[in-house]
Amino acid sequence: MTRTRPAAVIVLAAGGGTRMKSQTPKVLHAIGGRSLVGHALRAARSVGPDHLVVVVGHGRDQVGPAVSASDPGVTLVVQEDQLGTGHAVQIALAELPALSGTVLVTYGDVPLLAGDTLAELVRQHESDDNAVTVLTARVDDPTGYGRVVRAADGGVSAIVEHKDATDDQLAIDEINSGIYAFDAAVLSDALRRVGSDNAQGELYLTDVVGIARGDGRRTGAFETTDRWQTEGVNDRVQLATLGAELNRRTLVRLMRAGVTVVDPASTWIDDTVTVEPDVTVLPGVQLHGATQIGAGATIGPDSTLTDVEVGAGASVVRTHGSGAVLGAGVNVGPFSYLRPGTVLGEGGKIGAFVEAKNATIGAGSKVPHLSYVGDAEIGEQTNIGAGTIFANYDGVKKHRTTIGSHCRTSSNNTFVAPVNVADGAATGAGTVVRRDVPPGALAVSSGPQRHIEDWVVTKRAGTPAAEAALKAQQASGDTDPVPSGDTAEENDR
Numbered sequence: 001m002t003r004t005r006p007a008a009v010i011v012l013a014a015g016g017g018t019r020m021k022s023q024t025p026k027v028l029h030a031i032g033g034r035s036l037v038g039h040a041l042r043a044a045r046s047v048g049p050d051h052l053v054v055v056v057g058h059g060r061d062q063v064g065p066a067v068s069a070s071d072p073g074v075t076l077v078v079q080e081d082q083l084g085t086g087h088a089v090q091i092a093l094a095e096l097p098a099l100s101g102t103v104l105v106t107y108g109d110v111p112l113l114a115g116d117t118l119a120e121l122v123r124q125h126e127s128d129d130n131a132v133t134v135l136t137a138r139v140d141d142p143t144g145y146g147r148v149v150r151a152a153d154g155g156v157s158a159i160v161e162h163k164d165a166t167d168d169q170l171a172i173d174e175i176n177s178g179i180y181a182f183d184a185a186v187l188s189d190a191l192r193r194v195g196s197d198n199a200q201g202e203l204y205l206t207d208v209v210g211i212a213r214g215d216g217r218r219t220g221a222f223e224t225t226d227r228w229q230t231e232g233v234n235d236r237v238q239l240a241t242l243g244a245e246l247n248r249r250t251l252v253r254l255m256r257a258g259v260t261v262v263d264p265a266s267t268w269i270d271d272t273v274t275v276e277p278d279v280t281v282l283p284g285v286q287l288h289g290a291t292q293i294g295a296g297a298t299i300g301p302d303s304t305l306t307d308v309e310v311g312a313g314a315s316v317v318r319t320h321g322s323g324a325v326l327g328a329g330v331n332v333g334p335f336s337y338l339r340p341g342t343v344l345g346e347g348g349k350i351g352a353f354v355e356a357k358n359a360t361i362g363a364g365s366k367v368p369h370l371s372y373v374g375d376a377e378i379g380e381q382t383n384i385g386a387g388t389i390f391a392n393y394d395g396v397k398k399h400r401t402t403i404g405s406h407c408r409t410s411s412n413n414t415f416v417a418p419v420n421v422a423d424g425a426a427t428g429a430g431t432v433v434r435r436d437v438p439p440g441a442l443a444v445s446s447g448p449q450r451h452i453e454d455w456v457v458t459k460r461a462g463t464p465a466a467e468a469a470l471k472a473q474q475a476s477g478d479t480d481p482v483p484s485g486d487t488a489e490e491n492d493r
């Protein structure tokens with residue numbers, strides 16, 4: 001009988017990860033926007049198992065909830081003491097009903113293993129009618145790995161751990177990845193017979209191979225030529241190495257799908273990000289989390305976007321953003337700071353040195369220069385003048401400002417929230433808006449401009465400014481350059 005859906009996938013993740021030297025459990029360290037165990041769960045889930053079990057131990061108070069959050073369907077099994085890989089699988093099986101069919105075992109710290117590889121492993125395992133199929137790889141330096149001992153018929157007669165191997169066995173360059181397909185009945189039977197008479201005094205899952213073979217069952221190897229898929233993370237050097245390889249693979253996938261990546265070496269895109277065709281990614285860009293980039297957009301150079309949605313045809317230049325939604329055809333940057341809750345409508349602009357937070361800026365509206373827009377609602381086709389501050393915080397509470405559509409607010413305004421500016425209103429330069437502005441009104445708050453004549457000439461006599469002023473007065477025909485009245489005195493200060 002051939003089934004494509006395995007009965008169970010058991011993910012081993014109870015180990016300590018001491019070489020990470022971290023307060024964070026190893027499998028919760030992330031590459032490409034997903035934890036190591038998150039990658040393992042994704043691959044496991046993709047083959048559609050009836051049961052998905054994760055064996056947790058070290059750091060289980062953190063690992064358990066993280067696993068459940070990323071895949072609520074997972075059965076968590078606690079392994080109090082790590083007595084070996086065989087023991088871990090034993091206690092996982094004990095949590096499940098009696099299984100028939102194929103059981104896969106994978107590791108929580110092998111993040112590049114692809115779901116396709118697992119599916120292929122199941123297919124070969126079942127079509128060869130094997131009791132055990134081991135995912136293997138040939139490596140230049142097999143130090144530390146279990147060695148795959150082949151029988152004359154090409155099957156696998158045993159897996160021997162490095163510490164238990166003879167010199168001849170140490171010379172074998174085909175290693176056990178630790179990922180297997182088992183016949184469920186053979187697995188549970190053999191695990192009852194596994195002993196701990198070995199160099200580490202552990203219950204070795206690998207011994208199942210020799211036991212099944214001894215029972216006259218077929219045991220085979222599925223050799224992968226893609227070494228990366230079997231690589232585990234034990235320290236932070238491997239974390240960075242596998243992170244770089246995952247990034248390389250993500251960029252290749254995107255480029256093949258029609259995305260231009262000008263400089264792959266300086267571009268980091270999480271596995272979790274979606275980028276539509278004809279997007280151009282310029283050098284120095286990092287795209288993280290749930291970020292989505294619409295077709296034809298240009299991102300960069302030098303931009304970091306986390307959980308940002310960018311509409312089709314938009315341009316985002318030298319921008320740091322998170323939790324923002326940008327409409328189609330918008331222009332953002334250079335040097336913009338988008339904080340969570342920023343929503344920019346189609347064709348809008350958030351320009352140079354503008355910070356936005358919790359602000360909805362309607363279609364076609366523009367905040368082009370040097371401004372802070374916090375806790376605000378701006379309608380459509382409105383223009384906010386250069387150097388505008390939305391004063392949202394009174395020192396105790398945050399308040400909102402609303403500005404209507406088709407407004408023209410002038411430079412250097414302050415909107416003291418809570419305040420509303422109605423549709424079609426305007427403001428003068430330097431206005432501090434403290435009261436609601438009615439539709440179509442012009443709000444001005446600064447007093448009329450007055451001149452204290454000759455103040456510089458008298459109060460700053462002898463300075464280059466005073467000399468320049470005198471010269472200009474003479475040139476303009478002012479016959480009485482020396483102050484006559486008391487105006488400057490009276491108006492001083």
Ligand code: UD1
Nearest residue numbers: 012013014015082083084085088107145146176177178204
């Ligand atoms: C194991 C294999 C070895 C293989 C190597 C590949 C055995 C006996 N050996 O060796 O043949 O080449 O993996 O990396 O299986 N774990 C538990 N509970 C335990 C012990 C381990 O959950 O009691 C988990 C660890 O968290 C880890 C994985 O199983 O994810 C492998 O454990 P590890 O101790 O690294 O096995 P190795 O000695 O490297």
Ligand code: CA
Nearest residue numbers: 178232233234
């Ligand atoms: Ca290991």
